[in-house]
Amino acid sequence: MEEIYCFAGNPLDRLQLDWQPVEPWREPIERGATLIFLGLDDGRPHFAIDAGTAEIAGADREPIDARSLAPLLPGGEAAIVAEARSLIDWHARHRFCAQCGSPTRVESAGWVRRCPECKASHYPRSDPVTIMLAVRGDYGLLGRNRRRPGNRFSCLAGFMEPGETLEEGVRREVHEESGIRVGRVKYLACQPWPFPSSLMMGFLCEALSEEITVDPEELAEARWFHRDEIRAMVAGAATGADDPTQVSLPGPVAIAHHICRRWSNGLDSL
Numbered sequence: 001m002e003e004i005y006c007f008a009g010n011p012l013d014r015l016q017l018d019w020q021p022v023e024p025w026r027e028p029i030e031r032g033a034t035l036i037f038l039g040l041d042d043g044r045p046h047f048a049i050d051a052g053t054a055e056i057a058g059a060d061r062e063p064i065d066a067r068s069l070a071p072l073l074p075g076g077e078a079a080i081v082a083e084a085r086s087l088i089d090w091h092a093r094h095r096f097c098a099q100c101g102s103p104t105r106v107e108s109a110g111w112v113r114r115c116p117e118c119k120a121s122h123y124p125r126s127d128p129v130t131i132m133l134a135v136r137g138d139y140g141l142l143g144r145n146r147r148r149p150g151n152r153f154s155c156l157a158g159f160m161e162p163g164e165t166l167e168e169g170v171r172r173e174v175h176e177e178s179g180i181r182v183g184r185v186k187y188l189a190c191q192p193w194p195f196p197s198s199l200m201m202g203f204l205c206e207a208l209s210e211e212i213t214v215d216p217e218e219l220a221e222a223r224w225f226h227r228d229e230i231r232a233m234v235a236g237a238a239t240g241a242d243d244p245t246q247v248s249l250p251g252p253v254a255i256a257h258h259i260c261r262r263w264s265n266g267l268d269s270l
Contacts, residue, residue: 025049034091036110038084048084048110050092071240071253078253079192086194087111090124093196098122126192126199130169131157133259134180135270136207139224140263141180142249146220150244153223153233155256157200170203178222179213182206186270188262191255202255204263206270231264 022029029035034050070078087110097104097115104113104122113122133155134141142153158173160166171182184206191200212222225233230249237249237257250256262268 022047034088034106034110036084036087036091038080046080048088050088071251082192082194086126086192086197087124089194089196094122124197126197128160128166128169129157129193129198129200130160130166130173130203131155131200131256131259132170132174132185132203132205133263134174134178134182134205134207135263136210136224138227140227140230140260141174141178141207141212141222142225142230142260143177143214143219143222146216146218151247152250153225153247154250154254155202155259156219156222157256158218159198166201166203170205174205174207177215177218179209179211179215181208183208184270186268188259188268189255193255200255202259204259204268204270227264230260234261234264 025033029049036048038046038048040046070081073081091106091110091113094113095104096102097118097120099120100115100118102115102117104115106112107114111124114120115122141156143156144151144153156174156177158169158177160169161172164172166187167185170185174180174182182205186204188202188204190202192198193200210224212224214220214222225247229247233247233249234257236246237251240251241248249260252258259268
């Protein structure tokens with residue numbers, strides 16, 4: 001039996017918790033709902049569908065926010081959710097050809113959109129993002145996003161710009177957001193982030209200066225935290241505690257959590 005993952009919401013950040021048989025979705029599929037082949041599991045094909053285009057969506061199940069769901073899933077299932085959500089979002093944003101403006105059509109089981117007019121092919125993409133912890137001795141630099149309420153701090157991060165290396169992107173982003181100059185840069189790990197389609201590449205970097213000058217367009221605040229403070233914040237985030245009156249870090253679903261965890265526990269260094 002084919003099984004299907006169902007997505008709904010705007011901007012496509014709500015989904016059903018489990019796989020559903022494909023049969024109830026035959027009618028919306030025939031009406032043109034976007035269907036994406038995700039692969040085989042024990043010989044059974046699995047698909048994702050944009051439930052927002054189907055009247056049956058949410059009929060007997062309560063949708064769950066994707067960010068809230070991710071920490072509850074095993075790693076393999078979370079990866080499937082990331083893949084499916086990014087692809088559904090990509091289809092929603094690329095219904096027209098970027099070259100000539102004509103409507104595109106879905107091909108290759110949902111992995112290509114083709115323009116019937118100019119014959120251009122459009123493929124899903126991931127946008128590269130650097131995310132980094134600048135360190136100076138036993139202190140790490142964390143920032144608080146101006147669009148996020150409370151006292152949630154995280155690593156600085158930003159999209160890569162055309163023509164720059166990863167190391168240049170790290171140095172530019174830290175300097176733009178905090179005024180801190182950066183020297184050495186060390187790559188640690190990466191994480192797909194399907195909100196909507198980023199690849200988060202994590203780094204440690206060497207802070208060459210100490211005085212912070214925050215860009216108010218980017219951050220509400222940036223501060224140096226001692227290694228012990230960051231270790232305590234990591235421990236609190238791992239338990240799911242979220243007291244808005246206390247400084248905190250993202251939970252284990254985010255790569256920022258693991259960058260801070262590994263550095264504060266001496267597992268990674270420059």
